[in-house]
Amino acid sequence: VVAFGDQPAGWQSDILSLHFPNDLPPATPAPALSGDPKVRYLIPNHPGTQPMPPDSAWCHYTAVAVPADQRVPAQALAPMEQALTQAAGGTDPYRSRPKIIPSATIDTTFVRTPDGIFPADDDETQQPPGTNLLPTIEHDMYNRDGNVMPNTLPSTKAQPYNLHAARPVVTLINPASPADDLRYVLDTAFAVLTGKSYKSLWEDLSNPLADLERQIAQSDTHALSMQGNRYLLIHLFGMAVDIIEGNNGPTSRVPGDRAYRGFALLHHSGQNRISCVVPEFDASGKNVIGGNVNVHQIWYGGRIESDTMFLDFGWEGGTSRCGTPGMAPFPPDVPWTITYKIDVLNRGGDDFSPATMYFNSPAPPAAPAAAVAGPVTGAPTISNKSLTSPAQVIAGAPIASAKETNYLGKMIVETRPVGKPSAPPINIAFGPPHVSMDQTFFPMQDSTETILKVKMAPAKYYNLTYTWGWRFHPPRAQAMENAHKILPAPINVNIVDEERQVFGTGNPIDKLGDLAPAKRMWRAFNSALQAVNSGSNPDYVRCLQQLIDARNAYQDWLDRNHLPSGVQADPKSDLTLLFVNNTIYGQLTDGGTTDLLNWTKRGDKVRVTLINGDYFPHGYLNVDFGGNRGWENQFKSAIKVGGSGTFFSFGRFHWRFNTVPASIGVAPAQGFDVQGKPIKPGDMPATVTPGVHRVVLEMNFEPSRRLRFYQFDPLHHDVAIYSVH
DSSP, X not given: OOOGGGOOTTHHHHHHXXXXXXXXXXXXXXXXXXXXXXXXXXXXXXXXXXXXXXXXXXXXXXXXXXXGGGOSSOOOOOHHHHHHHHHTTSOOTTOSSOEEOOOSEEEEEEEEOOOOSSOOOTTTTTSTTOTTEEOOOXXXXXXXXXXXXXXXXXXXXXXXXXXXXXXXXXXXXXXXXXXXXXXXXXXXXXXXXXXXXXGGGGSOTTSTTHHHHHHHHTHHXXXXXXXXXXXXXXXXXXXXXXXXXXXXXXXXXXXXXOTTTTOOSSOOOGGXXXXXXXXXXXXTSSSEXXXXXXXEEEEXXXXXXXXXXXXXXXXXXXXXXXXXXXOOOOXXXXXXXXXXXXXXXXXXXXXXXXEEEEEOOXXXXXXXXXXXXXXXXXXXXXXXXXXXXXXXXXXXXXXXXXXXXXXXXXXXXXXXXXXXXXXXXXXXXXXXXXXXXXXXXXXXOTTEEEEEEEXXXXXXXXXXXXXXXXXXXXXXXXXXXXXXXXXXTTTOOBHHHHHHHHHSSSOGGGGSOTTOHHHHHHHHHHHHHHHHTXXXXXXXXXXXXXXXXXXXXXXXXXXXXXXXXXXXXXXXXXXXXXXXXXXXXXXXXXXXXXXXXXXXSTTEEEEEEEEEOXXXXXXXXXXXXXXXXXXXXXXXXXXXXXXXXXXXXXXXXEEEESSOTTTOEEOOOEEEXXXXXXXXXXXXXXXXXXXXXXXXXEEOSOXXXXXXXXXXXXXXXXXXXXXXX
């Protein structure tokens, strides 16, 4: 962590170029070859523990001044929105998105990874798959103690679906998705208001908005139609709001046959989406022989939505976070299962491929651990690992430049009691990163509900399950995490409590940024509803303008591989990520949608710009999926049974952190009214200044063919994921 005053002359040019600061240590060499099979690389103890390279070196700068012409993000209104402003008389009171005022300063972090543990291969693109491919071995994984980890072999020649605990059950369902029904609302309401289809706006190619201007000019005539269809419009706009909010009660206007009922488009409910692993007992009723948790997901377009964000094992005093009364804690050494119910809606067909990441067994403690100060009594104790970095900031420095501590691989379970324990607490200390794998690659089709039961390794190893869809990746992904993990220093908070601290008080929708397409739709439909209900003379012009604005936001919401309209990507980065609605929109500078092609060999640099449009801090964590420590192909390809899985389906890989957990944060956005004063929670801002953080990574190993790296927000994981191939 480096303070501004410590920098040599010319530091700013280092920040804005690809040159790393002089005091950042060089890449740490890989472990030397040895006759000891535990440290020999290529095939050290495979399928045991691969060697763990040293931590990445990094340094962090706060409040870096940016020239006015290079500030991020820039904003430019689309031609249609400019014309809408003109049609409204030169003002834009109907707009549901604030204007962006970029900050004059940003944060910047440099990361230099260690060398890969495999021989360098600069011809990986010409001679795939590279030196980091491990041989395929039909055996469960071993932990660092040499013990077998059950249920860690996803596929064999004899049993391609080796981790299926039961035969999948497939039934037909109504495939209508939120995207379908919102499109129906938009098209129907526009026809009611104007007497024409929406495509009429584009029939005059010389002036595509001339028809809209004519519609506004004829507002008195159209207002009669609006009054005659008032209750239909109220129903349509109310249905759109119910879809976006995920309303599933008796008053919801969402049709009862929709599989997506209850799944909101606004992402603020993670603290309420906790599912328990329920123990299963033998005939005596005393011994736990297994356990199961039920998870319900919907797949459509570029999205996976789940009713579960956290998995609870009841380890804290025997009390479950999900509120199951009297449930005994699940034993950490017992395998268990997840029963998935996957509703595949229109444009959702894909291969079901949950990738579960496991920790290793912990190393024996060398000495009693020192207590870590935390916000609650009884916080866990862990040992402080020294940070490898440049000169430290002196004591008493501003918080923005305070020392940040590296707890790489030291996520552990909290042990403080909750309520009245029904059983003694189970103290679990997770080990370092170990292995991950696609547990299945089962093809699913639109209009189907598929129920699959997947076998899991013992709970003491469980980190998270990252469910992804290959055909729309990025950004189709969703993650469930072990509810007992604690975020590393300087946060020192349980991951569920972190979610509750943001969304547990006040109106949670207020915390979501107003640049988010889903929230823009929500505001526009609510405003259109108010226009229809505005006394005896409904406001036709305002209703039509809000409807057009809702459609603009809808188009942005459909595509997470481009930043929403008006938010410009950083031209100085390879990839720009926008945090809004507690999720991530991404855009590659070269225009690609999935492939980051400029990293193929050691020493290549990757630049990522992080923009936070939400009103709470986000984090950034970059994880290597086997490029440094190796990855393994498996046998089953989904192509033969109509799926899309290819060369690397069912792969196992040894993961590690490229960046340090909890070290890269993105400051929250700030909203201001027309006078430039901070808004009150829930108010519509006139302007927004997002938080911005540039990250430069020097990658000193070759990427795996499976995935270049996994990017997500460790503070609020769920669907805040944008990984690239």
